[in-house]
Amino acid sequence: MSLLDVRDLAVSYDGRRAVEGISFTVDPGEVVALVGESGSGKSTTAHAVIGLLPGNATVDRGRILLGDADLATWSARRMEALRGAQIGLVPQDPANSLNPVKTIGAQVGEVMRIHGRGDRWEIRRQVVELLTRVGLPDPETRARQYPHELSGGMRQRVLIAIAIALRPRLVIADEPTSALDATVQRRILDLVDDLRAEFGTAVLLVTHDLGVAASRSDRLVVMKAGRVEEQGHTAAVLAAPEAAYTAKLLRDAPALSVREYREAEPAPREPAIVLHDLVKEFRLGRRPFRAVDRVSFEVPRGTTHALVGESGSGKTTTARMVVRFTEPTSGTVTIPGAGEGRRFRRHVQLVHQNPYGSLDPRQSVAEIVAEPLRNFRLGDRAARAARVAELLDRVALPRDLAGRRPRELSGGQRQRVAIARALAVEPGVLVLDEAVSALDVTVQAQILDLLEQLQRDLGLTYLFISHDLAVVRQISHTVSVMSEGRIVESGTTRQVFTEPGAPYTRELLAAIPEPVR
Amino acid sequence: MTRYVMFRAGQAVLVLWAAFTAAYVLLRLLPGDSILIKFQNPELGLSPQQIAEIRAHYDGGASALATYLDTLSGFLRGSLGYSIDTGTPVTERLAEALPETAKLASAGFGLAVLIAVAIAFAAASSRSSWIRGALLSVPSLFVSVPVFWLGILLIQVFSFRLGLVPVIGGSAAQQLILPVLTLAVPISAPIAQVLARAVDQVRAQPFVPVVAAKGASRQWILWRHVARNATLPALTMAGLVFGELIAGSVVTETVFGRNGIGRLTEQAVNAQDTPVMLAVVVLAAVVFVLVNLVVDLLYPVLDPRLKAAP
Incomplete structure (x- = not known):
């Protein structure tokens, strides 16, 4: 019974x-x-x-x-x-x-x-x-x-x-x-x-x-x-x-799918993001705490680099230094072609984990997507409206959603709005901080497909921050694994997943749920 | 932790000094002349010249800054000057009035907290949304009742109509009942509102269904889990409304004819008796600052998460 x-x-x-x-x-x-x-x-x-x-x-x-x-x-x-x-x-x-x-x-x-x-x-x-x-x-x-x-x-x-x-x-x-x-x-x-x-x-x-x-x-x-x-x-x-x-x-389901690894063509490309010996220390009481410890990597233009780690590994602090929300204690972040000041903000855009929290609940979708255009004084009202319609098409959102408010949208739709907003000012680099972590698997797969397509069409460079190795395996060309502020392993996605060198990487890989026993 | 206590105590001293100085300056700038009010009475038969002499005796001809410093050092040593109205030391007048007000204020505050807790938790316990809504609108009613009107109404109903409490005579406890009630009602309102909202917020937290999953009843959850978490914001509010006790006691003591700090303040204002007024202001500031210091120091005791913070 x-x-x-x-x-x-x-x-x-x-x-x-x-x-x-x-x-x-x-x-x-x-x-x-x-x-x-x-x-x-x-x-x-x-x-x-x-x-x-x-x-x-x-x-x-x-x-x-x-x-x-x-x-x-x-x-x-x-x-x-x-x-x-x-x-x-x-x-x-x-x-x-x-x-x-x-x-x-x-x-x-x-x-x-x-x-x-x-x-x-x-x-x-x-x-x-x-x-x-x-x-x-x-x-x-x-x-x-x-x-x-x-x-x-x-x-x-x-x-x-x-x-x-x-x-x-x-x-x-x-x-x-x-x-x-x-x-x-x-x-x-x-x-x-x-x-x-x-x-x-x-x-x-x-x-x-x-x-x-x-x-x-x-x-x-x-x-x-x-x-x-x-x-x-x-x-x-x-x-x-x-x-x-x-x-x-x-x-x-990323953990169960058997997609091919993404591999960039071997032709040498100029780098779009260069991190050199990046260090960030925070003061906790009297002794300094090193959140990011001498992190260096390069991301070739038009590819995706994933920064993987568990909470407290320093991956988000690194991302914040890349988008210049946080000053490094030492070391440098170079983004060729980004320029300084407000021009930097145009070239480098951030997409957050929580699409609901990062969208102003009182603005309509059209207002949200057009906000960067207004900030940079790009185009007149009609030109902006045309651009918003074009962007909604880009992220595969129906145009009649333009008048809705964020709470009337599903999680996946909200994340598409956030991506459309990031694309509005034609950036070269997108930093995606756990951008698909809060989404259901089928929606997650759709957003990942969208990101791939945008990258092909617009030649975007992604820095993809995630704790989810299964997702990283699908989207990224190269990977850096972070633990306690340091990069413990990096290489192409295929190398890291098939021949992990560091014990920590092996532990992380073993933790991906095994589909069939 | 000790650094935090030192810091807060230092802050409290600074606030007291600022309150003293502000009160001192304002009272000096006040139009009106306490000496004239007292001595110009024709029955005393004083000539303007004699009044000028008396004035010189009080002022001593010192500069404004010197008088300020003199008064300040007097306060620091515990000597609060002399009442112009009666000529007795201010400390004596305060000492006479303080016990009455302390009784009234502490009982009033205690009752206010009781009323607030009763309203908030009765609303939280009731399953009917109608009763809940009715209970939660009580604080708005309470806060909009003027103290003097409530006092007179209570005397009318309880003393004259129902004859439950004697207006004149009666034991000390009996004499306290109506003033305490008058004082407690408006003060309980903001505490009840904050407490009721905090209870709602805490009950929406994810740990509450976990406690329910252990098999706890509604009341168990309310009293053993929600109550302590909801205390913190209510405590802050309680500290803040403590200041209103002093304002409330002025009216209450006048309406009920009690001799306390409130009554003393009223007399001092009428007589333009600046030393007494200054002393009352500083006393009120001391009580207010001390109560809020205690509230601040209680936070980490109630919520262990605040112990780690500086």
Whole structure:
């Protein structure tokens, strides 16, 4: 008999359907991955199972059977006794998922206090035991620390400790690693695997990352627009997807695709970006902290150079020095043909990770794209309008979007607007700072294709900053791998991916989820 | 941490000096003549010449700067000068009035905080959006009520109509009830508003569903997790409205005929008694600065993230 049996579940927000009659099961000790893009209803489904839907959501029909009990009919009070004890939750965002003003120990012990397991001393002993079990070094100290004193990976371990504290039969992991660096992601997923093997806990893994789902689940449930597109054993679905949508997801997932490496023609080209011995130091209290340590590389004109590293590796600081938002402590950045002052700003443009945050919510798309033209006093009103229309065509946005505001656009559309804005003043160099990291895979693939095409058509040079090796493999000609402010390896993408020299590069590559086991 | 405390204490001293100087200059520039007000009464039968002599006795003929420095050093040594109106040392008059006001202000402030917490958390606990909206509009009502009017209304209703609290006589505690209520109502409003908004913001944070996933009830989440996180902005507001207590006590003490700092201020203003006014201003500044210093030093205790900051 299944542990969890969801039958014909339908959920709506303020009368608008988000989940449209879906059914699936989870057997004891099994990992079932709920895969889909944003808006597919996967998170809504998971929250319905644990009874944590927001106030404006209602379960319209269907049953959520945990053993014999139909949770869809349970009262809020009854669900309280079940949450934490029978179903655990590993949340998405470890940075904000712990109460900032309570100690780690108090927050792990809380789940036992709520359910009345053990006295104070017993709980304290168990907390240390749990923190040890999830692999936190020096657990007694950790228990006395506050969340901000721990790294993202350590916090996620704490959240896992909370989820498994009472040995629930089912753990819901809602995008448990999407906010973490690749190597940390791998260790966290390994931990979840180990705990499942040890306690026999079933896991409902909610993820947008087909790579993670493929490498970690027994069965896949592929969702789109509130419906199940396809479900089955992971290996079988990956080998022969039945639904066209699944096939598209597989094709677009960077970790699973087998695209050719991009290689620049061997003809020598003049460099478009030259970094020489670049150093940036910040003062932390009395001793200086070297964020970027003697970084040098050249990017040939019309090619893409990727700067890869995990958070804190210095890649963003390097990018900020390239676009002259930050002064280097020593060393030089040379961009031939860029000029000085405002002419530099015209030649070098930046595209940010978060398209929503970098677009003024009160401006229309046309105003946003035309803003650089206005700043540089290029053309009159009619000429600018014509240029905006041309730019929207360039980035494949329908022209009737020109009057919309950013919040009326999808994530992919917003990023296209940001790219159109960057292209408005005909730059030679684009610095793309995690420009596709926040997007769903199919959208991500489209934006990467667009970037490739723009590069061919306009002869642009890209500096592509990313933590995602799978994406880097697709877009870049050459790669520099950064760690702790230094470049540990660089070369053509093919060299770095097929014959990695540095141990750190090998570790990073090993952390890319392996599609088929 | 010690550097931070030293820095904040230094800042507080600077603010006090500035408050003293500003008050001193303003009071000197004020039109009106306290000596004339006191001595021109025909019953005293003083000639203009005698009044001029008295004036010379008070001023001592020193330059403006010398008088300023003299007064400042007096304040530093704890001697606040003499009241022109009564001729007694200002310290004595303050010492007489202070306990009354301290009782009124602390009780008023305590009650204000209680009312604010009650409104904010009742609104947060209620599942009906109608009740919630009604509770959240209470602070706007409170803040728009004039203190003198509220005081008179309370006397009318509770003393004259219902006869619950005696107007004259009655125990000290009974005499406090209505003034405290009058003072607390307008002060509670901004605290309640800030607290209610902070509670809403904290409840939207991602850690709240994680606590709910542990099996915590609504009340558990509200009191054990949301409350402490929401305290910080409310505490800031509480420190700021402390200044209003002093302004509020002037009206309240006048309406209820209590002898406190507020009443003393009112008398001093009527008599143009500058030494007393100056002392009251500086006293108010000291209280205000001290309260806000304590609030600042409490931040890191309430939120461990602020300990790391300088």
